[in-house]
Amino acid sequence: MPRNSRGREIYPISYRELYVQNVEDISPCMRRITLSGEQLQEHKHDGISVPALLSNGFDDDVRLIFPDPETGERPHPIAQKDGNLLWPEAVKNLFRTYTVRHFDAANQRLAIDFARHGEGLAENWSQNARIGDAIFVAGPKSCAQLPTHTDWLFLAGDETALPAIGRCVESLPCGHPAIAVIEVPTSADIQSLDISDSVQVHWAVRERGEDFVEKTRALFEATSPSLLPDGEGYVWAAGEASRLKPLRRLFKASGITPEHQEITGYWRRTNPKHGKGNASSSSNSVLHNIHDLAELNSAFALRTAVRLGLFQEIDAGANTVPALAVAAELHEEALGRFVRYLAALQLVEISGDALTLTAMGMELADPDSNAVRWLSGPAHLEAMALMRLEHSLRTGESAPQGEKGLPWSEYVSRDPQLVAERFEQKNVSAGWTAPSAAKALQQYLDETARVLIIGQGGAVYADEILRRWEHAQSRIISDASSEAVLQEIAVTSRARCETNGEGSGFYPTEVDYVWATDVVFIDPWGVFGSEEVAHQLNRAISKDTFRRVYIFTEVIDTVGGDEHSYEEDMVRLSMFGTKIPTQEDINAAVADNGAFIASTTAVGWGKRLFVLEAEAKS
Structure with missing residues (x-):
């Protein structure tokens, strides 16, 4: 993606x-x-x-x-x-x-x-x-940034999106074409916006039976080409989550590329029978409830229901146990018992023979929901990793994982889709650190830098670096295919980016190191054991040429730290045999290679940038 x-x-x-x-x-x-x-x-x-x-x-x-x-x-x-x-x-x-x-x-x-x-x-x-x-x-x-990098802009949403849309159209440079469709309850709710002549605003008034989704559809599906500007567009939509689904299909069919689409559920309509459920219910509280359920017994039920697609099937119309059993290819009597459990967890509601989704169920029916991604695919395997922690505590090595009891490498070799999902998951996570990381590197890189990037999410870091330095080049060492890696790079930057081939892992060649003027390691203790981290640093830190080496990583406290970091450290041990490093781990790896930490900077949320330099020859 x-x-x-x-x-x-x-x-x-x-x-x-x-x-x-x-x-x-x-x-x-x-x-x-x-x-x-x-x-x-x-x-x-x-x-x-x-x-x-x-x-x-x-x-x-x-x-x-x-x-x-x-x-x-x-x-x-x-x-x-x-x-x-x-x-x-x-x-x-x-x-x-x-x-x-x-x-x-x-x-x-x-x-x-x-x-x-x-x-x-x-x-x-x-x-x-x-x-x-x-x-x-x-x-x-x-x-x-304001999305003025395409030829025109389209925005749509209900009144909860009005503050964002209003700020956007009032911030646009004069002459930039934009169309906005905004739904409000009554005619009296139409606002006067300070906009230029290049911006068109279409109001959809609910009391008149108008709808922002239908008005958007009419603009995109009309036969007259004059309704939308020429050139490449950027679309942004927000509002009640379930109403945005048709827009995803509409924008996809219109030919607008995925990187120029942004669709966000600001809130989700809930069932008033569930106490606080109405239009003002917090989607945050819904997500917190989901996370609370994802422990032990309820965790197995919740994750199983998500992986079987039960919430999506109910949302699509399979709203009885027999219909759901057919749609999901499950045993009807067993499913009926399982649905009772899901109802007790307030994920579904049973009324007679009919099944409906609660607020949490609706969230889990959205395949684009972060909660769904967290409960399925590679994130699911990582969450289950601690079930086999005893093996790792006895051996100090990674343990067989998942229901099948396989090493992670086996899962990778058997399920390419799992690899693709993990690649996407790591890129999403990297998106919250890479912009700060690239900004922190500004004092070190120059316009002709050749940056070798090693680690998960490397494509996202490369993209941010290439956006800031117009003549810099990047080479990404990744376990994903070249096609998947380059898809994360802006089209205008791809000519300056190389990869190490078709998913050959995180191991650079000597040619890669010789090519680089700068080497960036992203969370190296997350992909390598401590000995391999030291070995790769030894290869990267040049005693003869001026080459800076950078490490971006979380640093775990030996005592008194965040419980989530300690949990992630245990997951890494059990699943991969890796770790989150302590400061002592980093100091030792650097010193063993005749180098020193020239500077340390906090980056993003909980990450640090270490700038390494070789010790001067005596």
Whole structure:
């Protein structure tokens, strides 16, 4: 799956306390609350430096952490020195994600638009907000560039997408063609937007029976070519998740390339019978519930249901046990018993003979959901790795994995699709570090750099480097095919990028090292054992030529660290025989090769950049 073509900057995840400066009703369905405060600027909190808030992207989002509606308490996340936040349990159900409608850095004002739905945590707070009220705000953690790199832009969504669409069309350079389709509840909710003549806005009013999906379809399927501009387009759509499915098919059929498509479910309609379920229900709380279920007994049931595609089949119309058994090719009586269990877990609802999906079930019916990806494919195998941890604790080596008890190498050789899914998974993860990594390298690389990149997600790092240095070249050492690797590279940069062939692994040749002026290792302890890491560093660190070597990696604390990092370290041990390195591991590998760490920089969220140089000859 190609990377999205919008460039993106990644920032440390910070939280700050802000105060309500102004409350304004923009329309009957939209209330704008402007926040301000000294913590919008660079400051220190509990000994940790907090950078000034940045928001340059039209769809930047922040997490608003509301007071507990019952107790009035105001818990908040805990800042970490590595650019990350810890989210205590007391906070997890008190935040909601909102788009930044406007940010005025000069006057230190941050505006958030709240679409009204009638009830809910955010709705109640916004309706009762008064000047001076305090609220914790986390983010933005990233900003994506304005999509003006194609010939024209198309945006569509319901009122929850209106803040992002409004900010986008008001930010476009004069003359850039754009079309926006925005759905609002009533005619009174149509907003006046400050746009140029090159932007067309089509309003879909629900009280008149209009629909943003149908209006979009009419524009794309009309026989008249004048309805859409000529050239290459970029499409962006957001809103209620289930309504976006037809747009995915529509944009695909229109010929718009995947890297120029961005479709995001901002919220999901839920069943009112489930207590808090209405349009204002948080998709975050849905995801947290899914993660809570993914433990031991419920984990097996949840992962099995996802891998069998049961939620997708119910969503597609197989809404009785017999129909579902036929669609999924399962034993009917056994499935009926399993469905009862899924209903007890509040993943499905049984009414007579009919099956319907709950909010969590609807999330799991979306094949593009991050939750589905996390519960299936290679992520599923990694999550199950600790079941065979005893073998690794006895031997210090990787253990047979999965239901079949096979080494990972066996899974790889038997299932090319699994390899492709893991490649995509690692690229998605790399997308949240690579922009910061490339930015951190700016002081070291020059325009003629030849950068050898070794490790998982290497294509994403290469893409970010080649975007920033117009004449640099890259060679990627990967276990994926050349075709898959190059698909992650922007078309304009591919001529400056090479790969090591058809999935031949992470082992460079001497020719590769001789070719390079700079060598980048991405999480080397994640793909190599400690001895092999030392061996590859020895090959890379040149005693005779000036060549810098860089390591991007997480560093695990020996005590008192994050439990998720320790869990990932155990997964690596059990599944691959690898690790997350400690600082001592890194120091030892570098010193053993006659080199030293010239600098260390925090990068992205929880990663570090180590710049290595060879010791001078005596």
